[in-house]
Amino acid sequence: MSRLIVISNRVSVPKAAGAAGAQGGLAVALNSALREHRGIWFGWSGQETAEFTGHLDMQRNDDVTTATIDLEPQDIDEYYNGYANRTLWPLFHYRIDLTEYDRNFGEGYERVNERFADSVLPLIEPEDLVWVHDYHLLPLGSILRGKGVKNRMGLFLHTPWPPTRLLASLPFHERLVASMLEYDVIGFQTTEWLESFMHYVQKEMGLKVNLDNSIDYKGRRVVARAFPIGIDYAEFTQAAASDEAGAAYKALKSSVRGRKILIGVDRLDYSKGLGERFEGFARFLSDHPDQAGDAVLLQIAPPSRGDVASYQQIREDLERKTGHINGAHADVNFVPIRYVNRGYPRAQLAGYYRAADIGLVTPLRDGMNLVAKEYVAAQDPEDPGVLILSQFAGAALQLKDALLVNPHSSEHLAETIKRALDMPLEERKRRHSKLLASVREEDVIHWREQFVRALAGKDRNRDAGKEG
Numbered sequence: 001m002s003r004l005i006v007i008s009n010r011v012s013v014p015k016a017a018g019a020a021g022a023q024g025g026l027a028v029a030l031n032s033a034l035r036e037h038r039g040i041w042f043g044w045s046g047q048e049t050a051e052f053t054g055h056l057d058m059q060r061n062d063d064v065t066t067a068t069i070d071l072e073p074q075d076i077d078e079y080y081n082g083y084a085n086r087t088l089w090p091l092f093h094y095r096i097d098l099t100e101y102d103r104n105f106g107e108g109y110e111r112v113n114e115r116f117a118d119s120v121l122p123l124i125e126p127e128d129l130v131w132v133h134d135y136h137l138l139p140l141g142s143i144l145r146g147k148g149v150k151n152r153m154g155l156f157l158h159t160p161w162p163p164t165r166l167l168a169s170l171p172f173h174e175r176l177v178a179s180m181l182e183y184d185v186i187g188f189q190t191t192e193w194l195e196s197f198m199h200y201v202q203k204e205m206g207l208k209v210n211l212d213n214s215i216d217y218k219g220r221r222v223v224a225r226a227f228p229i230g231i232d233y234a235e236f237t238q239a240a241a242s243d244e245a246g247a248a249y250k251a252l253k254s255s256v257r258g259r260k261i262l263i264g265v266d267r268l269d270y271s272k273g274l275g276e277r278f279e280g281f282a283r284f285l286s287d288h289p290d291q292a293g294d295a296v297l298l299q300i301a302p303p304s305r306g307d308v309a310s311y312q313q314i315r316e317d318l319e320r321k322t323g324h325i326n327g328a329h330a331d332v333n334f335v336p337i338r339y340v341n342r343g344y345p346r347a348q349l350a351g352y353y354r355a356a357d358i359g360l361v362t363p364l365r366d367g368m369n370l371v372a373k374e375y376v377a378a379q380d381p382e383d384p385g386v387l388i389l390s391q392f393a394g395a396a397l398q399l400k401d402a403l404l405v406n407p408h409s410s411e412h413l414a415e416t417i418k419r420a421l422d423m424p425l426e427e428r429k430r431r432h433s434k435l436l437a438s439v440r441e442e443d444v445i446h447w448r449e450q451f452v453r454a455l456a457g458k459d460r461n462r463d464a465g466k467e468g
């Protein structure tokens with residue numbers, strides 16, 4: 001079995017045995033793949049250094065080796081806060097109004113990708129498989145090729161891929177996409193993003209796409225496919241059955257005193273549609289005064305990317321909106337929106353999901369969205385809650401038995417909340433069992449096995465472009 005080198009912006013160091021439940025599903029899946037393949041996970045430590053030295057901090061823990069580098073403050077500003085989070089993230093989430101084009105960001109992005117390549121290069125042995133993650137590192141494969149790396153290399157993009165006409169607003173867009181064609185495998189979350197990518201290479205670069213979704217480019221063959229990511233189903237259901245989850249479930253249930261619970265769990269990000277969600281809920285409260293006192297929205301939203309102005313802005317907007325809605329609809333013994341800016345251990349989160357009658361997952365645009373899948377996995381199959389899911393989340397292509405909504409329409413959101421609250425048990429069970437089958441079968445282990453298989457070149461032409 002070939003060794004695996006995983007490269008991502010940040011590295012999630014494995015927790016000591018027994019504490020694996022404290023990690024996110026992606027970290028768990030990658031760590032288990034790395035253990036099987038005796039692999040190395042390389043990336044930024046999250047730490048600053050006054051001057052970049054390329055020093056590798058190598059740690060071995062539970063059969064997984066991690067190798068990290070520190071970056072200079074200018075790197076963090078231009079590459080991470082700049083090009084990654086002020087240029088590519090908003091552009092890839094269709095927010096051209098928030099996208100900033102700054103030559104320094106582009107230069108910082110290329111410089112840091114170059115630094116990643118120089119630092120990881122000595123770790124790569126001839127038979128290794130190299131798996132690069134996400135929008136922070138799109139050109140890394142091409143830089144490594146330039147330094148003589150002949151290994152099989154793959155890229156998985158966790159975000160959407162934007163429509164061609166949006167991407168064309170990015171200076172040097174063609175150079176960026178051409179650099180991606182140096183990978184052997186390019187993976188997207190869904191066929192929607194895959195098709196946008198194929199449209200770009202055909203229309204903007206004049207390339208021909210073969211029937212099996214491969215592209216011939218400069219004498220090489222690149223395979224592009226959808227690999228929908230899933231959750232670590234086994235780990236998550238175990239967390240949901242724990243005493244900690246049970247205690248969280250009881251505490252939340254008793255605090256609402258018989259009212260229905262709607263739950264939202266998202267990083268505080270403008271792509272997650274939180275403001276629109278609050279407005280949809282407020283609309284439900286106004287349209288159904290008879291039911292208004294019977295439903296509570298618990299929104300858990302830990303702050304993220306706080307150094308970026310658009311994130312400070314969305315935080316302020318939500319605080320204002322929450323205050324406004326609660327002011328208009330609260331009573332002496334009841335507040336309709338509980339807005340919480342912090343993270344919770346996974347078992348506790350699972351208990352909250354299970355206690356909630358409705359899971360509100362309404363991003364304006366999302367590569368996949370794992371919260372939707374976690375909500376489904378945490379439900380009691382005999383009395384499950386209802387998933388309300390944005391039609392613009394990648395997950396909507398798999399979770400077709402959710403109530404799909406247009407998150408931009410507060411009327412549609414309000415009507416859908418009403419429909420979910422009134423849904424009979426039989427319909428809830430029928431929808432949930434179909435959702436659960438998809439979440440269980442297409443889990444994160446399945447996802448990474450499919451990707452690693454394609455990366456190893458074992459099924460180069462199989463299932464091309466198929467949804468999951």
Ligand code: ADQ
Binds near residue numbers: 159267302369
């Ligand atoms: P994210 O944008 O971060 O991921 P998502 O897929 O929903 O979005 O994953 C968030 C994860 O963080 C979930 O596992 C969730 O449980 C956890 N989380 C969120 N809030 C939390 C809280 N308050 N406490 C504890 N945990 C919390 C990006 C892409 C997605 C894609 C994933 C994986 O934007 O589209 O699904 O990568 O590829």
